[in-house]
Amino acid sequence: MKAYMTRHAQVFMRTLGDFARSPAPTLMTIILIGLTLALPTGLYVGLVNLQRLSQGWQPRGSLSVYLKRGGADDEAVAAIRRVPGVAAVRYISPAQGLREFKRASGLGPMGLFGRRNPLPGVAIVAPARPGPRSVARLAAQLKTLPDVAHVQSNLVWVERLDAALALGRRLVAILAATLGLALVLILANTTRATVASRATEIAVVRLVGGTNAFIRRPFLYIGALTGGLGALCALMVLEAGLVALEGPVAALDRAYGAHYRLSGLGLEQALALLALGASLGWLGARIAVARALRRGEA
Amino acid sequence: MIELRHVFKRYPLGTEALSDVGFSLDKGEMAFLTGPSGAGKSTVLKLICLLERPTRGQITVNGHDLGRLPARRLPYFRREIGVVFQDNRLLNERTVFDNVALPLVVAGMTGDEVRKRVLAALDKVGLRGRERGFPLALSGGEQQRVGIARALVHRPPVLIADEPTGNLDAALSDDIIDLFREFNDHGVTVLVATHDLRQIERLKKRVIRLGAGHMLGAA
Numbered sequence: 028m029k030a031y032m033t034r035h036a037q038v039f040m041r042t043l044g045d046f047a048r049s050p051a052p053t054l055m056t057i058i059l060i061g062l063t064l065a066l067p068t069g070l071y072v073g074l075v076n077l078q079r080l081s082q083g084w085q086p087r088g089s090l091s092v093y094l095k096r097g098g099a100d101d102e103a104v105a106a107i108r109r110v111p112g113v114a115a116v117r118y119i120s121p122a123q124g125l126r127e128f129k130r131a132s133g134l135g136p137m138g139l140f141g142r143r144n145p146l147p148g149v150a151i152v153a154p155a156r157p158g159p160r161s162v163a164r165l166a167a168q169l170k171t172l173p174d175v176a177h178v179q180s181n182l183v184w185v186e187r188l189d190a191a192l193a194l195g196r197r198l199v200a201i202l203a204a205t206l207g208l209a210l211v212l213i214l215a216n217t218t219r220a221t222v223a224s225r226a227t228e229i230a231v232v233r234l235v236g237g238t239n240a241f242i243r244r245p246f247l248y249i250g251a252l253t254g255g256l257g258a259l260c261a262l263m264v265l266e267a268g269l270v271a272l273e274g275p276v277a278a279l280d281r282a283y284g285a286h287y288r289l290s291g292l293g294l295e296q297a298l299a300l301l302a303l304g305a306s307l308g309w310l311g312a313r314i315a316v317a318r319a320l321r322r323g324e325a
Numbered sequence: 326m327i328e329l330r331h332v333f334k335r336y337p338l339g340t341e342a343l344s345d346v347g348f349s350l351d352k353g354e355m356a357f358l359t360g361p362s363g364a365g366k367s368t369v370l371k372l373i374c375l376l377e378r379p380t381r382g383q384i385t386v387n388g389h390d391l392g393r394l395p396a397r398r399l400p401y402f403r404r405e406i407g408v409v410f411q412d413n414r415l416l417n418e419r420t421v422f423d424n425v426a427l428p429l430v431v432a433g434m435t436g437d438e439v440r441k442r443v444l445a446a447l448d449k450v451g452l453r454g455r456e457r458g459f460p461l462a463l464s465g466g467e468q469q470r471v472g473i474a475r476a477l478v479h480r481p482p483v484l485i486a487d488e489p490t491g492n493l494d495a496a497l498s499d500d501i502i503d504l505f506r507e508f509n510d511h512g513v514t515v516l517v518a519t520h521d522l523r524q525i526e527r528l529k530k531r532v533i534r535l536g537a538g539h540m541l542g543a544a
Contacts, residue, residue, distance in 0.1 A: 033435045231414050234374070235428040235475070236404035 035244070042248040053253065056217050060257025063210050064304060065264040067203035068292070072265060074195045076289055090162065092150040092169055093177040096121075100148040103174035107150050110172070112165045114155040121146045147176060159186055207307055210257070214250050214311025222246060222319040229319070239320050246316045247309055254308020258301045265291055326352040326483065326514045327373060332382030334368050334538075342368040343379075343538045350516060350531075352482070355509040357525045358518040360535035366518035369535070370487050373516070374408055375399055387482055404432055407476030407513075411488035413468050415460040421447070421471050422456035428479040446474040450504060466497035473504055477513070484508060486517045490524065498524060506530075 046053050094103045104118050119127075124146040154165050159182055166178045222229070232242055269291050276289050292300065328349040334342045343365045350356055358366050371377040372384055375391055384391040387405050394402055407428075415424050425443045434442075447453050450470040460468050469489060476484060486505065490498035502517070502524045509515045519525070525532055534541040 031433075034430070034433065037430075037435075227414070228416055231416060232427065232431060233400070234376070234403065234408055234414070235431050235479075236400045236402075237431040238400040241400075241431055 038244050039248055042245055042252060045245075045249065046252065056213070056253055057256045057260055059213060060210055060254060060304065060308075061260025061264055063206050063213070064258055064261035064300065065268075067199055067206055068261055068300060069265055069268060070195075070199045070202065072269075072291055074192060074199060077195075078192055079290070080287060089181050090152040090154065090166055090169065091179045091181065092152055092175055093179070094148040094150065095174050095176045096147045098174045100174075103148070103172070104150050106172050106174065107152060107169065110165070110168055112155050112161065112168070113152055115153040117151040117153075119149045119151065121148050124149060207303075210254070210304075210307045211311040211314070214254060214308045215315040217253065218246050218250055218312040218315035219319065221249060222316060242320060243313070243316045246312045250308040250310075250312025250315075251305040252308070254311070255301055255305035257308070258304025261304070262292070262297055262300060326350055326354070326387060327516060328383075328385040329369070329372075330383045332369075332372065332384060333380045334365075334372065334377065335380045341538055343372075346382075346535070346538070346540050348533050348540065350514055352514055353509070353512045354531065355506065355515040355528075356517075356531040356533055357528075358516055358533045358535065359520055359522075359525060360541070361520065363537070364535040365538040366520075366535055367487055368538075370408075370485050370516070370518055373485055374406055375402065400431075404428065404479060405481050405483060407479070407481040407484040409469070409472050409476045409484070409486040409489045411491040413460075413472035415468060415471055415475075417460050419459075420456065421452065421458050421460065421463070424460065424471055425456075425474045425478050427475060432479060442478055443474075446478040447471075449477070449507075450474045465492050466500065469493060469497075469501055470504070473501070477508060482512075482514060484513050484515045486515070486519075488519055489517065490519065490521055495523070499527070502528065 092107060094100055100118065100120065104116055107113060108116050121144050125144050128146065152165070152169065154162050156162075162180060162182055166180050169175055169178045229242055269289050272289055276287070280287055330347050332343055332346045336342060346365065346369065358369060360366055368377065372379050372391075373386055375394070379392075386402075389402055389405075391402075416427075422443055425446055426439050429439045429442060443456065444453060447456055450473050452467060452470055452474065455463065455467070460471060463471065469492075473489070476486075484505065489505075490501050493501065498521060505515050505517060506528060
């Protein structure tokens with residue numbers, strides 16, 4: 028086992044030496060891989076941020092129940108509370124609603140409504156079961172109550188946003204798969220060129236009894252290392268992008284009075300990206316070397 | 326140790342390189358394989374190393390019937406043979422030490438044992454102290470010696486050499502062939518392909534003659 032590990036360590040060190048001997052083409056390949064990986068990863072990070080932002084907006088499927096004017100609001104609210112599936116009810120009286128409206132709209136000082144209050148009483152209902160179907164069912168039940176004028180679900184736009192995010196996630200997956208394949212092909216092509224430039228060495232190693240695994244090993248290291256460093260480059264591009272967006276997001280924050288910070292990939296996701304880059308590099312190299320080895324068999 | 330029976334070799338473009346070639350070498354024997362250019366000497370050596378497969382016929386080397394040897398056993402079979410080429414086929418970007426160590430590394434050997442064996446092999450070919458140099462810094466004769474050290478470092482029972490003195494002057498050629506004789510004296514079976522008649526006459530070893538892919542005789 029020790030000898031096996033020593034051999035691997037020797038091959039790995041030799042691979043690093045090969046990297047150092049031809050830094051320019053290696054660096055260009057790494058940057059190319061970095062940019063290829065940065066695109067779907069960046070989109071993924073964008074979607075995750077959008078999702079986090081939208082979660083902050085979601086009213087968890089609450090319903091606004093507008094009561095008929097002139098009715099007994101307390102009785103109506105009591106009837107609403109008795110409906111199965113209602114978890115909590117917050118009542119906003121017409122006077123309270125007007126006050127809030129005047130404050131939020133800035134129209135209060137203009138005396139626009141005079142002494143007349145056109146607003147109805149509103150009951151904000153929190154459903155016991157969140158989710159579009161149960162909320163829709165509850166809304167239908169509430170509409171049948173005699174003192175209820177109108178029921179408005181706050182879920183519609185959230186559903187639309189969720190659908191858009193799901194579409195975005197699917198697009199990112201397709202893009203990632205396509206660019207992953209491109210990455211494998213890039214690395215297969217790079218490795219094929221490296222194998223061709225080392226044809227003499229491979230022939231000699233074969234001649235002295237080198238197995239295919241022995242011949243393959245340094246190329247697999249090159250592939251994995253190039254892919255891994257490409258993924259590292261993608262992470263750096265991503266971080267640079269997030270830093271560049273920090274200013275505009277902060278300005279937007281101030282304008283809306285919100286408190287939101289852009290977040291990048293977590294440690295686990297970053298490690299997963301590095302592992303993915305290395306694996307794709309390994310795969311590309313394996314494909315290229317397998318073809319070369321098949322051609323050289325006696 | 327080496328036996329060829331009714332061996333034919335036709336290359337894909339239709340060139341008949343060997344036609345009904347047969348000879349045998351006993352364990353510990355040394356022989357010269359000779360003939361003019363295009364006689365098929367190199368093809369015979371390639372068949373023995375399994376760099377090529379015969380179109381027809383049977384080849385047995387060190388107890389292995391090469392026709393029945395599966396591809397996955399090929400590397401392990403090659404570790405039983407040392408091969409020296411006219412152009413020595415050294416890896417110029419690797420040190421002399423690394424070149425000679427290659428068969429040992431390939432066989433999974435590491436550390437002190439490799440160092441000990443490489444230095445012993447370089448000592449045998451008179452290149453002790455040059456292990457840190459690179460092949461291109463050596464003379465033609467020295468490069469050939471490195472090639473011989475590499476061929477013998479893993480102590481194979483069979484040594485094959487294809488025109489090993491082709492690029493060397495007479496004195497250096499004598500040195501190289503004397504090295505082969507020395508290894509043969511230690512029990513290594515040696516087959517040297519050459520058209521250097523002076524060496525053949527000097528050593529008085531067995532001679533296998535080829536001409537246009539046919540056996541002309543084995544004396």
